[in-house]
Amino acid sequence: MNFHPFVIPFSIGFIVLIFILLYKYFSLFYRLDHQDKSKIYKGVFSLKFFKAIKEVFLESLLHRKIFRVNPLLGYMHTSLAFGWFLIIIGGTVESKVHSHMALKMPYDPVFFNFFNTDLSMYRWANEFNFIMDFLLLIVLSGVCLAFVKRFYSKAFGMKKTSVLKPFDKIALYTLWLIFPLRFFAESFSAGLYNNGGFLTGTAGVFFSSFLPLKNLLVPTWWAYSISLGAFFVALPFSRYMHIPTEIFLIFLRNFGVKTDKIFSSFTELEVLSCPRCGICLDKCQLLKSAEISDTQNVYFLQSLRNKQLNENNTFDCLLCGRCQEFCPVGINLNNIRISQRKHFFPENNNFEYLQPIAIATPKASVIYFAGCMTHLTPTIKLAMTGIFEAAGVDYLFLDKDSSICCGRPLMIAGEYTKANELIEKNKKAIIESGAKTLVTSCPICYKMFNEDYDLNIEVLHHTQYLLQLTEKQIIKINKTNKKVVYHDPCELGRGSGIFNEPRELISHLADISKIKEEKEEALCCGGSLGSVNLSFNKRNNIRKDVLSVLQEGNPDLIITACPLCKKTLQNGANTEVKDIAELVMQNIQNQ
Amino acid sequence: MKNFGYSINKDRQIDLDKSDQRIALFVKQHEPSINICISCGTCTATCSAGNYTNLNLRKLILSVKRGDIIETKAEISKCMFCGKCLLACPRGVNTRNVILKINQAIEKFSL
Amino acid sequence: MEYLECLKYSPSKYFRHSKLKALINVNDIIMKQKKVIVIGGGISGMESSTYLTSMGYDVVLIEQKDKLGGKLLKWEKLFPTMSMGKDVVNFLNKGIDLAQVKVELNAKIINAVKEGNIFKINLDDGRVFESDAVLVTTGYDVFDARKKEEYGYGIYDNVITSAELEEKFLSGNDILTNSGKVPKKVGFVHCVGSRDEKVGNVYCSKVCCVTAVKQAIEIKEKIPGVDAYCFYMDLRMFGMHFEALYKQAQEKWAVNFIRGRLSEACENMDGSIMVKVEDTLAGKPLRMNVDLLVLMVGIVPSVGTKTIGKMMGLNFGPNGFFKSLDQHSMTTVSNVPGVFFAGCCVAPRTINNVFVDARAAALMTSSYLEGYDIEKRIQEK
Structure with missing residues (x-):
């Protein structure tokens, strides 16, 4: 067995890390509820397991999503994560090939080049040297980029980089040190024993020309081991905890x-x-x-x-x-x-007053729920009722005179138990109408009906519904030559994944031009109910910036599909702002 | 309570010197936009809950400022938090946060 | 020739002393006569150019429309006197005629710059006017009520603006609903586009409250038996006799005043308008139907004010009106030496105020052109 005292820091760090991780993950697993646990038991023995492995490979190692944000940032992460991973694999294989002992100390591959100086003993020594040096070079390039990023984050498409805490700093600095130290340690070994690959070998020869390698060798390996050990101990208390946790999460x-x-x-x-x-x-x-x-x-x-x-x-x-x-x-x-x-959010709400209210719901095939906000943008509801009538649809305007909130604003403010009382009240009315389809003009309501109401009927936002009517040729619309841009409402776009239907519908009506930040990247208008305490002035500042993006190409119209977005944008825009339903109603051919 | 055949009427005046300003101070500190209300009543006119119950945000804000804890407590719980008042308010009062802060003050001072 | 020397500094004096006319070659004087361009032919433009011309300056009044008089042309009766708007227009026109002001109608300014101490104003027909001073009287526009979508202007037929009602009064036709019926109930919504931060207008437009009272009285006069309702936040009866007009509306005409700002309006099947408001004095939400809803639209800086201001590099205040050099002592003076303001391009104003302002601006312009010692006060500012 190979041993040298300098392996102790690494080994201690490694053992501490393993124990902390095991403790944390077991306790997390233990506290999951029964449903989640049974999902896990089933999942382990299913195809999902392999899908997860694939995702771990793509995300935790290759960092595909970061590549999407910025290729250079992606390369930095990939070179560090995947490079290190390959070094571990490569090192393990190397040490296995070198001697066929089944059980080895975990530090053996790490300090392989210190313990094994005569490489003529085993096969493929040169190939291994080349591969390991190549991987080290890649990881070192990643370390360099990380170093640069700390001081010059703009090159990575990031204006801000997060502020660090003490443990993060320890982990970060030791992480920066690990691979340069490995490089020096391996180079010194290579220089002394005249081996090593294209990188460490060459560097070894170079260093041996002016450095007393004999005296430096062991201290450098010590430093390498200490940096690894310190990193492992700091890891569970630092941001780098995400590395093992993300795998578990996936x-x-x-x-x-x-x-x-x-x-x-x-x-x-x-x-x-x-x-x-x-x-x-x-x-x-x-x-x-x-x-x-x-x-x-x-x-x-x-x-x-x-x-x-x-x-x-x-x-x-x-x-x-x-x-x-x-x-x-x-x-x-x-x-x-x-x-x-x-x-x-103190649980103080009391909706008992809603109990005795009977909402008369005559039978209809389609229920239209305008939503609270739509009552402050009457053109939208008039457009919708106009279209229903033009299309000859048997519809019921559920919240025509007075409405009960869908519950989402309360829910996203944290009060989901009380929101359920609102849900139940609306749900009852919807079910009693016997309608097969629920159409709403408000993306907030739409997301709520869709995800939290558990309705066994088709739930559509009016963009989807109007596209259906158009495609089935129940309504016929004229195309204008207006140049328009489309503002994605958060709850409809990112919130519900509806990006294409509104664009397709608009393409039947006008020329839609692309804007800088759209679809998944679309900006919030600033009116969102998601924030409870954001001040009016700050909301206005957000709106100003959004409008500058929307109005950049001087469009004839800004189209959106949300009463709240419409009202918010309208109050600050130089360009006319319309809901998609208004545009349909204006250009409808039906009598 | 025993019926003595008469009852003592409470003073109908608002005694601003003796009024309980705890909620008002708390809300003013954490959501100062409560100060810029001009009592125009748009919030109440548009209120979704106001269709079913006598929740009246304008009055609620006044109750808070005048220290009428009983009235405040009785009405605040009815709000559905839908945000229509936020959209309608001509002054840009952050109505939803005012309501949240009032609720927090009630809890904080165990009123 | 000593006369000539003194006239260099004060050409206007020459015209007051006709005796001098005989003594001096008029052409020499004309060379020295200072030029002023007045932009905008509303009340303040007309009155200030009348005075400036009379004072002996070579004035050109530039108006983009085909007629002088501005917004006043569309106004029937004036508050609080109920005298006719056209009488004021006649008074103004008489001044223009008497002073023989040079007027350029249908003139659109495409560029205005200051080169040295000379202003150059380009018109779209290619002509260029030069002057030593510019008086900007570009006025106001009425608030675009479509921005308050919830009130239904442009959506519901029986929602009109106060400006449109005034035009109806002026036309002399009967006041009818869109379907031709005589209205039984008429609502007036105060503060539409004023005191409303959501549409970006923080300020009070000053004239709408009293206009609503005036129009409510007129509606009552013209339609016997009609009920008039004013929905207000505060009644700002600041001017002399305004309060008396308000009292008259209550006492003589029984106009109803409901303290509450409309949240929204809806259209009923019969075309009447349902308004939602809180009766804040009763402390309860209130709904009612009216046959005609009049939106008291506020005063916003006119398009001309914005474009001319940008061309000339004039400062704008936070509300989008021109920013005076000092809000108390120099309301008619701009940040550019030689450019002055008058009227509603600086702030919402009543006609009385505009007259005072126009004459004051003429005086300040003259003071600048004559280079009086007191001008130092302004330059130091």
Whole structure:
């Protein structure tokens, strides 16, 4: 057995890391509820397991999503993660090939070049040397990029990089040191014993020309071992905890476990999986337009981890979902935030007054629910009723005179139990009408009906419904020669994945031009009910920035599909703002 | 309670000197936009819950400012948090946060 | 020739002393006569150019429309006197005629710049006017009520603006609903586009409250038996006799005043309008139907004010009106030496105020052109 005292720091670090990880993951698993546990038991023995492995490979090692954000940033992550992974694999194989002992100490592959100086003993020594040197070179290039990024983040398409805590710093600095030290240690060994590959061999010869390698050799290996050990000990307490946790998370997510509105140990896992990469900072409009710099999810999750949540950074967020869309780990950021809001939302609501109210619901085939906000944009509801009549649809305008809120604004403010009372009331009326289709003009209501109402009928936003009517030629519309842009409402676009239907519908009506930030990247208008405490002025600043994007190409019209977006944008725009339904109604041919 | 055949009427005046300003101070501190309300009543006119019950945000804000805890407590719970008042308010009062803050103050001071 | 020397500094004096005319070669004087361009032929433009011309300046009044008089042309009766708007227009026109002001109608300004101390104003027909001073009187526009979508202007036929009602009064036709019926109930909504941060207008437009009272009285006069309702936030009866008009509306005409701002309006099947408001004094939401809903649209800076201001590099205040050099002492003075303002391009104003302002601006313009010692106060500012 190979041994030298310098392996001790590495070994201690390694053992500490393994124990902490095992403890954390077992306790997380233990605290999951029965349903989630059974999902995991089933998942392990199914195809999902292999899907998860594939995802781990693509995301945790290759970092596909980060490549999407910025290729250079992607390369940095891939070179570090995948490169290191291959070094571990390569080192293990190398040490296995070298001697056929079944059981080896875990440090053996790590310090292989120190213990095995005479390489003529085993096969493919040169090939291994070449591969290991090549991998080391790649990892070193990643370290260089990481180093540059710390001081010059703009090259990586990021305006901001997250602020670090003490343990993060220890982990970061030791991580930076590991591979350069490995390079020096291996080069010194190679220089002394005249072996090594194209990198370490050459460097060895070079160093031996002016350095007393004999004296430097062991200290350098010591330093290498200490840096590894220190990194391992710091890891569970630093942002690098995301590396092992994300793998665990990917498996669980593939087995179907997810964060709903209630905080679970899976949510905790998601919180721990945050790599604090800061991509969410860059996507956040509050940072760019409203000078709010503590509410972004990287900091929100950090304060959640440290149990230092405060009300402002919990409620400021617009829940627009831009950060979630680009989160490389795919954490369900909005739901985590919603789950925390209840801590600040006293359960004081009382909707008993709704009980005696009977909503008369005559039978109809389609139910139209305009939504609260639509009553403040009457052109939308008039357009919709006009279209229903033109199309000869037997419809019921459920909230014509007075409406009960769909419950989503209350739910996303943290009060989901009381929101259920509103849900039940509306649900009863909807079911009693016997309608097969529910159409709503409000994306907030749409998302709620779709996800939380459990209705056994077709739920459509009016963009979808009007496209259906057009494609089935129930309504015929004229195309105008207007040049328009489309503003994606958050709840409809990112929130419900409806990007194409409105665009297709518009293409029947006008010439739609592309804008800078659209679809998944679309900006929030600033009117979102997702934020509870964002001030009027800050909302206006957000709107100003959105409008500059929308109006850049001087369109004739700004089209949106949400009463709240319409009203918000309209109040600040130089260009006319219309809902998609208005445009349909204006250009309808039906008598 | 025993019926003595008469009852003592409470003073109908608002005694602003002795009024309970705890909720008002709390809300003013955490959501200062409560100060810029001009009592125009748009919030109440548009209120979804106002169709079914006598929730009146304009009055609620006044109750808070005048220290009428009983009235405040009785009405606040009916809000559906739908945000129509936020959209309608001509002054840009952050109505939903005002309501949240009132709720928090009630909890905080165990009123 | 010593006369000539003194006239260099004060050409206007020459015209007051006709005796001098005989003594001096008029052409020499004309060379020295200072030029002023007045932009905008509304009340303030007309009155200030009348005075400036009379004072001996070579004035050109530029108006984009085919007629002088501005928004006043569309106004029937004036508050609080109920005298006719056209009488004021006649008074103004008489001034233009007497002073023989040079007027350029149908003139669209495409560029306005200052080169040295000379202003050059380009018109779209290619002509260029030069002057030593410019008086900007570009006025106001009425708020575009379609921006308050929830009130239904442009959507429901029986929702009209106060400006449209005034035109109806002026036409002399009967006041009818869109379907030709005589209205039984008419609602007036105060503060449409004023005191409304959501549409970006923080300020009070000043004239709408009293206009609503005036129009409510006129509606009552013209339609016997009609009920008039004013929905207001505050009644700002600041001017002399405004309060008396308000009292008259209550006492003589029984106009109803409901304190509450409309949240929304809907159209009923019969075309009447249902308004939703809180009766804030009763403390309860209130719904009612009216046959005609009149939106008291506020005053916003006119398109001309915005474009001319940008061309000339004039400062705008937070509300989009021109920013005076000092809000108390120099309301008619701009940030560009030689450019002055008058009227509603600076702030919402009543006709009385506009007259005072126009004459004051003429005086300030003259003071600048004559280079009086007191001008130093302004330059130091």
